[in-house]
Amino acid sequence: MIRIAIADDHAIVRAGLRQFFSDQMDFQVVAEATTGREAVDLVRKGDVDVMLLDISLPDQSGVEVLAAIKARAPDLPVLVLSGFPEAHYATTLLRQGASGYLNKDCDPEEIVRAIRTVVRGRKYITAGVAEQLADGLSHGGDRPLHELLSERELQVFLRLAKGETIGNMANSMSLSVKTVSTYRTRVMEKMGLESNSDLTYYGLKNGLIQ
Incomplete structure (x- = not known):
């Protein structure tokens, strides 16, 4: 069974x-x-x-x-x-x-x-x-930007894209504010984005959030 x-x-x-x-x-x-x-x-x-x-x-x-x-x-x-x-x-x-x-x-x-x-x-x-x-x-360089993120970076990206604050994320993910901020910086660098609103736009455009 x-x-x-x-x-x-x-x-x-x-x-x-x-x-x-x-x-x-x-x-x-x-x-x-x-x-x-x-x-x-x-x-x-x-x-x-x-x-x-x-x-x-x-x-x-x-x-x-x-x-x-x-x-x-x-x-x-x-x-x-x-x-x-x-x-x-x-x-x-x-x-x-x-x-x-x-x-x-x-x-x-x-x-x-x-x-x-x-x-x-x-x-x-x-x-x-x-x-x-x-x-x-066959096209390693053509992967979507979010696929370049590590598992933890992707988690942070999705939360930021949905509008969650760094403080709330730190509490719910059992991380320090400094650590979450570091992940946010890595996400921005890897994806070539500048603001949380850019993350939200990317998430909506690519169907990653609703």
Whole structure:
């Protein structure tokens, strides 16, 4: 039996997945989370074979939640199921430890195939993501600017782009204000941007925030 945890803040999404998985003899939804904190708590408790993770959770970005999950359970497969198109986040999250990335518009049968693939320890790569990865290898200099950021820098970028203050970020990320400011400086330098409003514009333009 494959024990599945679903982390998504939309009840209708969780209910739909639960109903669909009930038709699979080897699937069992054993836990659900509506926030990033709850998702990480589920991992702490164990008893899960795969986590389905939405990238847009109310308290933390999926990037931060993925990092926290992989820190606590590096071998747990995390399949990202997101409303954002693959082009916006897929390659970045795969590099940071996700086992696969699917858009919520995909065929439900593809989610089943993906779960069965990742619980065997393999990555689930769609044709579209494979093409992106191949393009990234052949055109290394043409990667989107946000893909140049480290995992922590990307977390800081997304929070700044959403308008969060450095003080709030320091508190919620358990970092000093000085450390967050240093990350902000690195982000600005790597992306060639000058202000927080530039970060917000980039995030909106590239579909990284809503």
